Amino acid sequence: MQRWIAWAVLLAVVASVGVAGAAPSRPRLAMILPGVIQDADFNAVGYQALKEVQATTGVQTAHSEQVAVADAERVAREYLASGYGIVAFHGGQYLTIVQKLAPLFPDAVFIMESSGQIPNLPPNVWNIGRKFHEGFYVLGVLAALSTKTNRIGYVAGIRLPDFVASLNAVFQAVAKYNPRAEVLYTFVGDQNDPVKARQAAESQIAAGVDFIVISVNLGTVGILEAARAARRPVLLTTFYTDKSSYAPQHFAASLLSNFGKPYVEVTRQILAGKRGGYYEMRPGSGFGLTPPRNVPPEVARRVQQVWRAVVLRQERVDEITDRVVERR
Amino acid sequence: MTARAVARWQAAAPYAVGLVAALGVLAVLVAALGGDAPAAVGSLVRASLGSAAGFGQTLNKTAPLLFGSVAVILGLRAGAFNIGVDGQIYAGAVAATGVAFLAAGLPKLLAVPAVLVAGAAGGALLGAVPGLLRARAGVSEIFVTVMLNFIALFFVEYLSTGPWNDPMAGEAITRAVPPSTTLPLLGVRVGAHAGVLLALAAALAVWWLLYRTVFGYEVRAVGDNPTAARLGGIPVGRTVALALVASGALAGLAGAVEVSGFHYRLILGLSPGYGVMSILIAVLSRRHPLVAIVASLGFAALVVGTDSLQRSVGLPASAVFVVQAAVLLVLLASEGLRRAP
Amino acid sequence: MSWELLLDPSLVRLAVSMAVPLALASAGELLMERAGLLNVAIEGIVTLAAAGAFLGAFASGSAGVGLVVGAAAGAAVSRLLAHYAVAWRRDQVTVGLTLYVLCVGLASLLYRMVVGVRLTPPRVETLPPVPLPWLGDLPLVGDILFRQHALVYAAAAVVGALHGFLFHTSLGLRLRAAGENPVAADTVGVDVFGLRAWAALAGGALVGLAGAALPFTLTGTFTEGIAGGRGWIALMLVIFGRWTPLGAAAGALLFAYVEAFQFKLALLSKAVPPQFLQMLPYAFAILVLVRAYRGAEAPEALGKPYDREART
Numbered sequence: 001m002q003r004w005i006a007w008a009v010l011l012a013v014v015a016s017v018g019v020a021g022a023a024p025s026r027p028r029l030a031m032i033l034p035g036v037i038q039d040a041d042f043n044a045v046g047y048q049a050l051k052e053v054q055a056t057t058g059v060q061t062a063h064s065e066q067v068a069v070a071d072a073e074r075v076a077r078e079y080l081a082s083g084y085g086i087v088a089f090h091g092g093q094y095l096t097i098v099q100k101l102a103p104l105f106p107d108a109v110f111i112m113e114s115s116g117q118i119p120n121l122p123p124n125v126w127n128i129g130r131k132f133h134e135g136f137y138v139l140g141v142l143a144a145l146s147t148k149t150n151r152i153g154y155v156a157g158i159r160l161p162d163f164v165a166s167l168n169a170v171f172q173a174v175a176k177y178n179p180r181a182e183v184l185y186t187f188v189g190d191q192n193d194p195v196k197a198r199q200a201a202e203s204q205i206a207a208g209v210d211f212i213v214i215s216v217n218l219g220t221v222g223i224l225e226a227a228r229a230a231r232r233p234v235l236l237t238t239f240y241t242d243k244s245s246y247a248p249q250h251f252a253a254s255l256l257s258n259f260g261k262p263y264v265e266v267t268r269q270i271l272a273g274k275r276g277g278y279y280e281m282r283p284g285s286g287f288g289l290t291p292p293r294n295v296p297p298e299v300a301r302r303v304q305q306v307w308r309a310v311v312l313r314q315e316r317v318d319e320i321t322d323r324v325v326e327r328r
Numbered sequence: 329m330t331a332r333a334v335a336r337w338q339a340a341a342p343y344a345v346g347l348v349a350a351l352g353v354l355a356v357l358v359a360a361l362g363g364d365a366p367a368a369v370g371s372l373v374r375a376s377l378g379s380a381a382g383f384g385q386t387l388n389k390t391a392p393l394l395f396g397s398v399a400v401i402l403g404l405r406a407g408a409f410n411i412g413v414d415g416q417i418y419a420g421a422v423a424a425t426g427v428a429f430l431a432a433g434l435p436k437l438l439a440v441p442a443v444l445v446a447g448a449a450g451g452a453l454l455g456a457v458p459g460l461l462r463a464r465a466g467v468s469e470i471f472v473t474v475m476l477n478f479i480a481l482f483f484v485e486y487l488s489t490g491p492w493n494d495p496m497a498g499e500a501i502t503r504a505v506p507p508s509t510t511l512p513l514l515g516v517r518v519g520a521h522a523g524v525l526l527a528l529a530a531a532l533a534v535w536w537l538l539y540r541t542v543f544g545y546e547v548r549a550v551g552d553n554p555t556a557a558r559l560g561g562i563p564v565g566r567t568v569a570l571a572l573v574a575s576g577a578l579a580g581l582a583g584a585v586e587v588s589g590f591h592y593r594l595i596l597g598l599s600p601g602y603g604v605m606s607i608l609i610a611v612l613s614r615r616h617p618l619v620a621i622v623a624s625l626g627f628a629a630l631v632v633g634t635d636s637l638q639r640s641v642g643l644p645a646s647a648v649f650v651v652q653a654a655v656l657l658v659l660l661a662s663e664g665l666r667r668a669p
Numbered sequence: 670m671s672w673e674l675l676l677d678p679s680l681v682r683l684a685v686s687m688a689v690p691l692a693l694a695s696a697g698e699l700l701m702e703r704a705g706l707l708n709v710a711i712e713g714i715v716t717l718a719a720a721g722a723f724l725g726a727f728a729s730g731s732a733g734v735g736l737v738v739g740a741a742a743g744a745a746v747s748r749l750l751a752h753y754a755v756a757w758r759r760d761q762v763t764v765g766l767t768l769y770v771l772c773v774g775l776a777s778l779l780y781r782m783v784v785g786v787r788l789t790p791p792r793v794e795t796l797p798p799v800p801l802p803w804l805g806d807l808p809l810v811g812d813i814l815f816r817q818h819a820l821v822y823a824a825a826a827v828v829g830a831l832h833g834f835l836f837h838t839s840l841g842l843r844l845r846a847a848g849e850n851p852v853a854a855d856t857v858g859v860d861v862f863g864l865r866a867w868a869a870l871a872g873g874a875l876v877g878l879a880g881a882a883l884p885f886t887l888t889g890t891f892t893e894g895i896a897g898g899r900g901w902i903a904l905m906l907v908i909f910g911r912w913t914p915l916g917a918a919a920g921a922l923l924f925a926y927v928e929a930f931q932f933k934l935a936l937l938s939k940a941v942p943p944q945f946l947q948m949l950p951y952a953f954a955i956l957v958l959v960r961a962y963r964g965a966e967a968p969e970a971l972g973k974p975y976d977r978e979a980r981t
Contacts, residue, residue, distance in 0.1 A: 036644075036781070064638055066645045068597040069501075070590075071635060074385040077519060078636060081381050093499035096593050115495075158500050158596075159489045159943060186935045187943040189485060194888035195897060196932075199683070203932035206679040222888045225795055246792065321495055326939075360782065409762055467962045470709060470762070471954075474901045478951045486944035604770050611763050644781045646893075649774030656767045664757025 027085025027109070029053060029267065031063040032072055034091045035192070041217045041240045045259050046090035052260035053267050059086075073097045080105050086270060088263065089113065092162070098125055109275050111266055115162050115321070123276045126269070128262045131282040132239070135255040136166035137317040138283070138307045139213050139237045140173030142253055142292055143181075145299045146235060147211045150181040153204035155223060156215035157191030161321035163215050168320040170213055184209055185324070194222030201226035211235045211252070224250065235294055242290050252295055253303070256288040257281075284311035346612070349658040350630070353651050361643060368643075372633030382632060384518035388590060389628035391523035392417065392599070395582035396606030397613065397620045398534045399575040403469075404615050405538060406571035407551040412458065412473025413579040414603030415480035416451035420580025421587045422484060423450025425492065425594040428505035428587070439508045444526070444584050451580015452573045454480065459572035463565035469572060477603065481596075488596055500596035511589035523585035528621065530578055535617040537574075547571050579606075601649065605631075608652050612659065627652065680933060682813045684926035689824045689886060690715070690879040691921035694903035696824075696831050696914050697875030701747065702907055703835060704868035705848035705861075707972040708750055709765035711876055712900025713772030716893075718742045718880025720776035723891040724783050726793040726884075735793065736881045743877020744870045746772060751869035755862050758974040777893050792889045796820060820882050824918075827875065831914040844868060848968035851975040861975050879903070898951065905954055909961040912968065920957070927953050 029050070037047040047063065054061045062084070067075050072094050076087050080101075088111035089098060098112045102122035111126045118127055143152045154170055156163040167185055174181050184204050188196040197219030201212060205226060212227070212234065214220050220238050227234040227250045235252040244251035262281045269277065281287065289307050292300040309315035354372070355365035375382045396413045403410035410416075427446035431439040454476055458469035485500060487493075492502035514520040538544035549557040550567045558564045586598050609627055613619035630648060637643040694715060701708050708714075718739035726735030746768055753764040784791055796818040800806075804815040835841040846854040847861045855861050883895050902924060903917075910916025928950045935946050 066638070068600045068645075069595050070586075070597050070600050073519070073590075074388075074632060075635065077381050077385065078375065081379065091499070093501060093595070093597075095494070095499070096501060096504065096591060096595075100592070158485060160499060161493065161495050184936050186932060188932075189482065189944060189947045190894070192892055193894060193897070194890055194892060195883070195895065198887055199687075199929060200932045200935070202679070202683055203929070203936055206677070206933075207936055218890075218892055221792060221890045225888055229798075324939075357778070409766075411766070461959060465959055465962055467959055471901060471905050471958055474898070475951045475955050478898055479948045482944040482948045486942050490942060490944075604766070604773075607766050608770060611767065644778055646774040646777035646781070649770050650778055653767050653771030653774060657764075657771065660753060660759050660764060660767065661757065664753065664759050 026059055026271070028060040028062070028083065029086040029088060030076075030079040030084040031061065031088040031090055032067045032075055032094065033063060033065045034067060034069075034093065035217075036065050037063070039192075039218055040243070041220075043090070045240055045257055049090075049259035049263040050088075053263050056264050057267050057271060059267060059271070069093050069097070073101065076101055080108055085109065086111065086267070090259070092130075109270050111263070115165070116319075117278050121276065125276050126266045127278045128266065129278060129280045130162070130257075130286075131280060131319070132162050132255075132287075133165035133169040133319055134282050134310055134317045135239070135287045135289070136213065136215070137169035137173050137315075138289060138303060138310055139239075139253065139255055140170035141177050141306045142237065142295070142299070142303045143170065143211045143213055144174045144176075144178035145302060146252060146295045147178070147181055149208050149210045150178070151204075151208040151210065152181055152183045153201065153209035153212035154183060154185040154215060155197055155200050155204070155212060155219070156185070156187050157193075157197075157217070157219060158189060159187045163187075164324060165319050165321045166215055168325050169317050171325060172318055183326070188216065188219065190219065191216050192218035194219050194225075196222070198222030198226045202229070205230045205234055209234070212237075214238045221246065244290070244293070249294060251293065253292045254290045256290060258286055258288060261286045282311075283307060343659070345662055346655045346659045350651050350655045353654045354634070354647075357647050357650070358637065358643060363637075363643070368637055372630075372637055375636035376629035376633035380515075380518050382636075384515065384520035386625070386628045386632045387514070387520040387524045389631055390625050391521075391527040391585050391589070392582040392602045393605055393609060393628055394524070394527035394531055394621060394624040395578050395585065396602050397609035397624055398531050398617045399578035399582075400606045400610035401613065401615050401617055401620060402534055402538070402547070402571055402578065403575040404610055405551045406547045406568045407554060408458075408462065408568050408572055408575075409470050410455070410458075410473055410572060410575045410579075411470055411603070411607065412454065412476050412576070413582075413606045414599045414601075415473065415477035416454045416576040416579035417583040417586070417599045417602060418480040418484045419454040419576075420447035420449075420451035420583030421594050421598055422480075422487060422583075423447055423453075423580065424584035424587045425487075425502060425505060428509040429492075429503075431509055432506040434508060436508045439506070440511065440588065443505075443509045443588050444581060447580045447582075447584020447587075448577040449580065451583065452577035454580070455572045455574070455576015456569070459569035459576075462572070463569040484594065484598070485596055488594055492594065494593070502594040504592050505588060509588050510592055511585065521585075521589035523589035526581070526585060527624075530581065531617045531621050534578070538617065543567075543570070579603075604649070605652065608656050612656055677933070678809060678813055680929050681926070682817075683929045684922060685813060685821060686817055686886060686925075687929060688918075688921040688925035689820050690882045690899055691903055691906060691924060692824045692828060692918045693879035693882065694876050694900060695906040695910065695917035695921055696827055697743070697747075697872040697877075697879065698903050699907045699910070699912055699914060699917055700831065700835075700844075700872035700875065701751075701868050702971055703848045703912060703968055704844050704865045704872075705851060705968060705970045705973070705975065706751055706754060706865055706869055706872075707761045707765065708747055708869075708872070708876075709762050709904065710746060710750055710768035710772060711765075711903055712896055712898070713769035713776075714743050714746050714873065714876050715880035715883070715896040715900045715903075717746065717772040717776045718877035719883045719895050720780050720891050721877075722881030723793060723884040724779060727791050728783070732794065732796060732885055735885065736878065739881025740874040740877040743880060744874040747869040747873025747876065748866065751866050754974055755865050761972050761974070773893075776891075780891055793884065795887070795889045796885050818886055820886055828914045828918045835914065845968070847975075848970055851970050855975075865975075876900075876903075902954055905958045905961075908967070909957055911961075911966070923957075924950065924954065 035043040113128045116129045186200040201223040239255040242254040358368040424447035458472040461467040488500040494503045613623045634648040721742040722735040722739030725738030753759045754761045801815040847864045851861045906917045906920040909920040
């Protein structure tokens with residue numbers, strides 16, 4: 001009997017030592033962010049995702065904010081030199097750096113974001129493709145069904161393929177659900193300039209717009225001011241985070257983005273050994289819609305129906321990124 | 329000690345004071361954010377100069393700063409303030425990218441110089457606007473250059489999101505330039521490219537131009553005393569205009585180097601404040617191109633180092649501007665104090 | 670292009686509101702330049718004052734406190750510039766550019782340090798429109814001019830007062846003398862140094878007020894690029910206005926109108942890429958400057974340090 005116990009104890013000790021010794025030290029994850037995490041917008045959700053990764057997978061994390069593209073390579077190299085095994089870039093503007101660094105550091109894994117599947121990526125790169133336009137389609141439906149003046153506004157910053165696709169999705173939605181309505185759009189040139197955003201919104205409101213689909217980040221507060229200063233009720237939608245607390249009577253819905261979902265999933269895959277791949281972030285897997293408010297209940301119900309249809313791919317949204325298609 | 333040596337020490341003293349001031353301001357900022365100041369300074373030095381990778385990045389940052397600062401110096405020597413270095417960098421980058429796309433089939437020996445010449449031409453074009461306006465209409469270049477910065481920025485935004493946009497990137501980034509148009513690296517893991525050598529050559533060229541050529545003499549004469557220069561027969565307007573054109577060309581080269589050496593694309597954030605930093609470096613270097621070499625390296629190390637502090641202490645990116653400007657203010661004050669009766 | 674398009678009342682109303690920071694900044698700069706000080710740090714001062722005003726209002730809950738903080742910041746930085754220029758006789762443009770960099774960096778640094786990490790970006794209340802009792806009811810004009818927020822009326826008052834001060838008071842005359850011919854002024858007993866210092870304080874306060882106006886009238890927030898080149902534009906407006914307050918204010922209205930019109934144009938002309946429309950105000954500013962330069966008479970001693978011992 002004693003011999004059995006001794007063998008059992010020895011086995012247990014060996015097993016635990018073996019496990020502790022053989023368990024590979026978990027790679028650490030560093031995230032590079034283009035802006036500040038207190039923006040309650042794109043960077044805040046990135047930071048939230050990072051925290052979620054740490055909480056759910058136990059991977060140690062670090063981050064750098066306000067990393068301009070010109071500095072991102074240097075920042076990434078510093079992380080890699082400090083032993084971080086996973087470097088994540090929150091934003092599509094870092095593609096070129098990932099393409100450059102990934103072959104140079106084959107032992108590390110890189111996570112990047114873009115608007116779709118990119119061909120010929122190195123094998124140690126995970127690509128999160130963000131399909132914003134599918135979410136904006138539903139916002140377009142909400143706008144189409146809620147507008148009383150039949151004039152809908154769209155305010156975006158830089159004329160990027162993502163936003164062009166979102167604008168086209170709004171056009172598609174309006175053409176289908178309210179063909180009499182007109183869509184007025186302005187690209188103000190800066191995602192984070194509230195002054196320009198306000199001026200653009202005021203111009204649109206003066207032209208009769210009563211529902212604005214917002215596609216700027218920090219510029220949102222400017223559009224909010226324009227809505228508050230307007231002589232008749234104006235409804236707004238935003239994206240990334242729910243900003244309705246700024247002025248509850250003006251917000252109709254927000255397209256929420258939960259980057260935690262893609263990042264946790266991708267991290268899990270990396271830990272399981274899959275060092276490269278593609279994850280599509282779309283309504284239902286990363287994008288969510290707040291329940292519509294300040295609109296009639298039947299409109300809210302209809303919109304949520306459309307959302308579910310988009311999630312299940314029963315309702316298809318075209319993706320046109322190179323030019324604006326005004327009428328369908 | 330000889331009188332000359334004493335004079336040299338006296339001239340260098342403000343720089344030492346400036347360096348101490350820089351570290352002092354940095355320590356104060358770090359402490360205000362709750363960090364460990366001595367450790368921060370140590371990590372700053374390590375990140376920018378202490379490792380091969382860090383030093384490589386410092387060299388990469390030195391290139392545009394050196395180009396930009398000698399560009400400003402050339403203008404200052406002629407009595408003109410070129411505040412448009414950012415815009416000229418972008419103009420050069422646009423021209424360089426455009427030529428790079430066209431030069432896809434050429435061998436590297438032809439393609440790279442073509443791209444660089446294009447960059448210089450692009451910057452020169454933008455520098456010609458304030459130059460001509462000043463020569464013909466006497467308009468101050470200060471405002472014109474700043475407005476052109478905005479215009480150039482919008483143009484880059486148009487190109488990088490429109491005709492040249494890389495659809496896969498989904499951002500304000502153009503397609504990649506052909507590999508034959510890229511600058512050689514100085515060491516693969518270090519990550520430094522040959523642009524810094526070009527900038528060094530440019531600084532030496534500007535020094536030679538200013539002190540060993542007739543044109544340089546004219547530039548300096550016009551800058552020191554335009555009335556006397558005019559009376560001496562030097563065409564003041566034309567000299568200033570040419571100086572601004574050359575200044576723009578140098579800044580344009582910085583843009584070309586950033587595209588073909590660092591990013592391999594034209595991107596919207598190509599110049600994160602290089603223009604203003606160039607002005608500070610130019611003033612700090614007492615408008616001397618060779619001193620600018622050392623000053624640019626110092627500023628580049630400061631930028632790279634403070635950026636690493638972002639991770640450890642949470643020092644925001646704007647702190648580096650505060651430190652740089654504070655150093656210069658201290659220097660200007662100390663010189664002023666020495667001069668005051 | 671029909672007249673209705675150009676004279677859309679809502680557009681003009683917007684232009685009047687947007688002209689306030691430009692009018693105040695150019696008034697302040699004009700005061701300094703008339704005394705002989707060229708302040709090219711103005712863009713930085715506007716940014717720093719905007720940040721200071723925002724943080725002041727955010728911390729205290731009062732817009733008044735914010736406005737005072739903004740004006741004080743502007744006055745302090747300009748006074749520092751004046752010290753470098755007057756006491757130490759450093760080159761004004763060099764010092765101005767250095768202060769510009771310092772102010773821009775300081776603005777975002779202070780914002781980060783005070784605001785810290787938050788889940789929602791901080792906001793302050795923007796100024797509400799204040800309809801003037803009888804004037805506000807006038808048709809068309811009432812809506813455009815007399816149903817604006819308080820700073821519009823304040824800016825108008827400042828411009829008028831500055832005009833009166835510069836051209837109808839003896840102190841104003843002495844100040845202008847300090848900028849035109851400091852040597853002669855000095856011999857007659859005008860305190861050139863002191864006047865330049867006071868001009869810097871007062872003018873800087875106006876520039877600071879312009880910066881403070883930005884968060885309180887436009888967006889209720891502070892962002893790094895909030896000045897958007899307005900400081901530089903104000904420099905140009907001084908020249909455009911021939912160094913007179915009314916001229917500069919007129920220029921401010923014109924420029925603000927072009928700025929507002931750009932967005933209307935964006936809605937109408939789809940063929941033009943938006944970025945070219947965005948260039949419009951800045952290209953317009955260059956053209957205006959070139960036009961305005963002809964025959965523009967700057968104060969003689971503008972930008973030159975006054976050295977009592979110099980021969981020339």
